[in-house]
Amino acid sequence: MEEKITKTENKNTHQKERYFFYTDQLTVGYDGKPLIKEINIQLKKGEILTLIGPNGAGKSTILKSITRQLATISGTVYLDKQTMSKMSNKEVSQKLAVVLTERMRPELMTCEDIVATGRYPYTGTLGILSAEDKAKVRKAMETVHAWDLKDRDFTAISDGQRQRILLARAICQEPEIIVLDEPTSFLDIRHKLELLTILKQMVLDHQLTVIMSLHELDLAQKVSDKVICVHGEYIEKYGAPEEIxxxxYIRNLYGITRGSYNAAFGCVEMEAPKGTPQVFVIGGNGSGIPVYRKLQRQGIPFAAGVLHTNDVDYQVAGALADKVISEQPFECISQNACDQAAEIMRQCKEVICPLKDFGTMNARNRELLQLAEELGLLKNKA
Incomplete structure (x- = not known):
C-alpha cells in the first residue's frame, strides 16, 4: 500500500514540475452525481486547450469545476504546482481569470467599472484603484477595441459588446491562465477573429495559458494546441488538432447524419440532393465549388468530373455530388475515366463547365466539353 502511495506521489510531483496546469483523475457533475469521470488534463505555459463536443455533453461543467465555480466530485486540480482547493480566492484570482457565459446583470455599472473589477485582486481592502490600475483598465479595453464603450451602461450594450468587455476584464486581471466558456458565441466574424487573435498574441507575448470551449470547429482546429472531445461518461479523445x-471522427462525435464535415476545409457541407444526376459539372482547380453549392441549394442532383483526388473541387464534390469521376493525383486523365464521365454525361439533361483552363493533366476534360457541345447539352460555360 505504501509503495502504491509513493508511486502516486512521485507521479504527481513529476506532473507538478512539468505542467503549469493539470488535473489528476478529476470527476465532475452535479449533486454528487458524476457526469464525466477521470479527466486528466496536462498543459504547459503558453498552450491553448479547446473543449469541443455536442451541446449538453459537459464542457461548461468541466470549466466551472476547474475554476471552482462548481464543486468537484473527486480528483485534484493543480495550478502552478499548487493544489487549487488549498489556494485562497485571492491567490487563484492573481493567476487565473474566468469568462463564463452567464449574463451578468450588475446595477448602475459602466463598462469601465466592470473592467476595473479585474484589478480587485491587486487592490487593498477598499478596492481603490491607483493611477497604474486605471491605466491597465484603459489598456485592456483598448486591446479589445472597447474604450469607446467605457461610459456605457453594461446592461444596455449588445451581447457581442458585453463579451468583449468581459474579456477586457479578464485581460486587466493579468492572469497566467484564462478560462473561457464559448467566448465567440455572440460575436460577428470580425470580432471572433479579433478575440482569438488577441488570445493568441497574449499566448505568444506573455506565455498565457488558455482553456476554452468552442462550437466553431474551424476556429478550434486553427487556434488550438490541444483539443479535448467531451462525449459520454469519459473524455473521448485528447490530443493535437491533427489527430482530432x-x-x-467529427461526424461520429457529433452524430452527424444529415450533411457532412470536411476536415480538410474545416467546414460543414449540407446534405447532397437525392436522385439521379440531372446536371454534369466539368470543374477543377476550385472552379466547380460555387456551382456544386448552388445546385445543392436548388435541390438538383448532379455528377462531377473528371477531378484529380488532390483537387480542391474533389473535396466538395465528394460531399455534394451523386457521382464523382476521379483520377489519381499528378496523373493525366485516363481514357477510362474520360469514358466513364462521358457515359454519365450523356444521361444528364445539362452540362455546366466553369473550368476555363485546360493543361496536360486535364486535357481530356476539354474532350468532354467538346462532346457536351456536340450533344447540345452545354448550357453554361462559366
Whole structure:
C-alpha cells in the first residue's frame, strides 16, 4: 500500500514540475452525481486547450469545476504546482481569470467599472484603484477595441459588446491562465477573429495559458494546441488538432447524419440532393465549388468530373455530388475515366463547365466539353 502511495506521489510531483496546469483523475457533475469521470488534463505555459463536443455533453461543467465555480466530485486540480482547493480566492484570482457565459446583470455599472473589477485582486481592502490600475483598465479595453464603450451602461450594450468587455476584464486581471466558456458565441466574424487573435498574441507575448470551449470547429482546429472531445461518461479523445479533426471522427462525435464535415476545409457541407444526376459539372482547380453549392441549394442532383483526388473541387464534390469521376493525383486523365464521365454525361439533361483552363493533366476534360457541345447539352460555360 505504501509503495502504491509513493508511486502516486512521485507521479504527481513529476506532473507538478512539468505542467503549469493539470488535473489528476478529476470527476465532475452535479449533486454528487458524476457526469464525466477521470479527466486528466496536462498543459504547459503558453498552450491553448479547446473543449469541443455536442451541446449538453459537459464542457461548461468541466470549466466551472476547474475554476471552482462548481464543486468537484473527486480528483485534484493543480495550478502552478499548487493544489487549487488549498489556494485562497485571492491567490487563484492573481493567476487565473474566468469568462463564463452567464449574463451578468450588475446595477448602475459602466463598462469601465466592470473592467476595473479585474484589478480587485491587486487592490487593498477598499478596492481603490491607483493611477497604474486605471491605466491597465484603459489598456485592456483598448486591446479589445472597447474604450469607446467605457461610459456605457453594461446592461444596455449588445451581447457581442458585453463579451468583449468581459474579456477586457479578464485581460486587466493579468492572469497566467484564462478560462473561457464559448467566448465567440455572440460575436460577428470580425470580432471572433479579433478575440482569438488577441488570445493568441497574449499566448505568444506573455506565455498565457488558455482553456476554452468552442462550437466553431474551424476556429478550434486553427487556434488550438490541444483539443479535448467531451462525449459520454469519459473524455473521448485528447490530443493535437491533427489527430482530432478527421471527417469521420467529427461526424461520429457529433452524430452527424444529415450533411457532412470536411476536415480538410474545416467546414460543414449540407446534405447532397437525392436522385439521379440531372446536371454534369466539368470543374477543377476550385472552379466547380460555387456551382456544386448552388445546385445543392436548388435541390438538383448532379455528377462531377473528371477531378484529380488532390483537387480542391474533389473535396466538395465528394460531399455534394451523386457521382464523382476521379483520377489519381499528378496523373493525366485516363481514357477510362474520360469514358466513364462521358457515359454519365450523356444521361444528364445539362452540362455546366466553369473550368476555363485546360493543361496536360486535364486535357481530356476539354474532350468532354467538346462532346457536351456536340450533344447540345452545354448550357453554361462559366
Amino acid at each position: 479533426f478527421t471527417s469521420e
